[in-house]
Amino acid sequence: MSTVLSPVVLFVYNRPHHTRMTLEALHANALADATQLIVYADGQKGNSFEERAKTEEVRAIIREKPWCGSVELIEFETNRGLATSVVAGVTEVVNQFGKVIVLEDDVVTSPGFLKYMNEALDLYEEEEQVMHISGYMFPVKGKLPPTFFYNTASCWGWATWKNRWAYFRDDAKSLFREIYNSGRLKEFDLQNSVDFSRQLQDNISGNKETWAVKWYASMFLRNGLSLHPWPSLTNNIGHDLTGGNCGISMAFHWDHLAEVIPVKKTKLIESPAAKRLMIKFYTDLYAPPKDGTYYRRKIIPLKLRKSLSPIINPGFRKKNKREKWIHKEKERIKKIPRYITGETNLPGFPFRFIDSASFLFMYHEIFEKEIYWFKADSKQPYIIDCGTNIGLSIAYFKKLYPESMILGFEPDTESHNTLCENITLAGWKGIEVMNKALWSDKTRLYFRPDGADGGKIVDDNSGQSTILVSAVRLKNFLEGKSVDLLKIDIEGAEFPVLNDCREELRQVKRIFIEYHSLSGELQNLDNLLAILKDAGFRYYLSNPGLSSENPFREVITDAGKEMQLNVYGIRGN
Numbered sequence: 001m002s003t004v005l006s007p008v009v010l011f012v013y014n015r016p017h018h019t020r021m022t023l024e025a026l027h028a029n030a031l032a033d034a035t036q037l038i039v040y041a042d043g044q045k046g047n048s049f050e051e052r053a054k055t056e057e058v059r060a061i062i063r064e065k066p067w068c069g070s071v072e073l074i075e076f077e078t079n080r081g082l083a084t085s086v087v088a089g090v091t092e093v094v095n096q097f098g099k100v101i102v103l104e105d106d107v108v109t110s111p112g113f114l115k116y117m118n119e120a121l122d123l124y125e126e127e128e129q130v131m132h133i134s135g136y137m138f139p140v141k142g143k144l145p146p147t148f149f150y151n152t153a154s155c156w157g158w159a160t161w162k163n164r165w166a167y168f169r170d171d172a173k174s175l176f177r178e179i180y181n182s183g184r185l186k187e188f189d190l191q192n193s194v195d196f197s198r199q200l201q202d203n204i205s206g207n208k209e210t211w212a213v214k215w216y217a218s219m220f221l222r223n224g225l226s227l228h229p230w231p232s233l234t235n236n237i238g239h240d241l242t243g244g245n246c247g248i249s250m251a252f253h254w255d256h257l258a259e260v261i262p263v264k265k266t267k268l269i270e271s272p273a274a275k276r277l278m279i280k281f282y283t284d285l286y287a288p289p290k291d292g293t294y295y296r297r298k299i300i301p302l303k304l305r306k307s308l309s310p311i312i313n314p315g316f317r318k319k320n321k322r323e324k325w326i327h328k329e330k331e332r333i334k335k336i337p338r339y340i341t342g343e344t345n346l347p348g349f350p351f352r353f354i355d356s357a358s359f360l361f362m363y364h365e366i367f368e369k370e371i372y373w374f375k376a377d378s379k380q381p382y383i384i385d386c387g388t389n390i391g392l393s394i395a396y397f398k399k400l401y402p403e404s405m406i407l408g409f410e411p412d413t414e415s416h417n418t419l420c421e422n423i424t425l426a427g428w429k430g431i432e433v434m435n436k437a438l439w440s441d442k443t444r445l446y447f448r449p450d451g452a453d454g455g456k457i458v459d460d461n462s463g464q465s466t467i468l469v470s471a472v473r474l475k476n477f478l479e480g481k482s483v484d485l486l487k488i489d490i491e492g493a494e495f496p497v498l499n500d501c502r503e504e505l506r507q508v509k510r511i512f513i514e515y516h517s518l519s520g521e522l523q524n525l526d527n528l529l530a531i532l533k534d535a536g537f538r539y540y541l542s543n544p545g546l547s548s549e550n551p552f553r554e555v556i557t558d559a560g561k562e563m564q565l566n567v568y569g570i571r572g573n
Contacts, residue, residue: 037068106238110257131224157234172203358452381484411437456491478504505535511569537569
């Protein structure tokens, strides 16, 4: 074994009990006294006394005694989140030392963990196909050799090298599309036994912000190997609802960890036995209940009604045929994974989309529920569409009023480009679209696209996939104009934009606003409604989807949104 041991980087936050157990176990390792420990302590969320007390207690535990040969504590005042902390911390340490062993505050190691990790790092240093050393292995039902390659990267105690970590990609969207386009999605999901691809999609949509699945995907696309021990050298003690991505489970727990794992050169191929056992492990883990509690579909006889319908309604057959086709087409689109481009004729002509789920939701809202329907005063109404996305709203307006004049705004470049393609495919005239955001000033703003319909303006460039976009004032496009319909769906930016053009709103005949209540931000619905009232509108509210049926019991949050409301403003006494 090399005389230069790998440093250990540990990520902690607000779990003092877990942190202590992790450190006590690490301290019991034979090589702990010769190991450099670097601890990244994340800052608190919010300003609660309890939160501050927990984060301070964790840091006090780090300082309590020399857990390793040397201990460096790096403290943050604000909360970066685990994913950001891990990616930044691992990158910083591995670039400095060339190799790194990684722990989180809920990973308990056996006394032989450090020896195994360092020996494996030395043995496979020159084998660049080996990208990941895992200290954890799942408790599968079967026996495996002391070391073997199973190519799903476990994050519960792991190690890598600088030249391998350089291949890490933080862009979940490009990773997912590349895997899908290569035809290897089923392989990535271990023959559909586990939903790794869903984890990537959740990162794209903003429902989750994790790093491990992106590291696995980065390795997968390079056919990288991941070395595992048998039995496991680590346990995850975070399956107690204290972690952000773990529920309550004993399925991953080892009653007894390996004391020592001999590290010997292993043939550089994935173990078929390990993969087979893991597929069975996940299949059994996520199998439906075996108690026979299945719902029976109630089939209602329709023979009589169907026989009479053509008589009562001569257009029945044609309508029914159309409805069957729509249903079949929607089912086809549902099978397309998220964030993969596709094409359909559902709007009545060829139409391209970039995300199946958001397309189906928007199609239902716009074309089936017709939330944007209005009766114009002429055949050529003037419509301003703020937040056009890929153009389904414009498609509806053009179906409703073919001669309408439309001005659209869309800051997401991919959505805007798809919108322009759809305009060309449909052959629409009288449309001007701008690849810009709307704000209270002409400036540049940080924008976080989500690959679907939920991209939004953010305060800074922290987090994944944040870009700078140009913003303009809606006020400048309302001055001197008579607007038949102003539609605003700009993911949380509606208040500053409307507040900037209070006076100009008097020239608008109808207004539609999709209001978003964003988690952690001050609600301003009352101020927004006051703006509409001052402009002479009567307002009406309806709920488009995301809501909490009983907020006293549970507040539902999706991609940072606690609530959505459709706000209609109409002229009246």
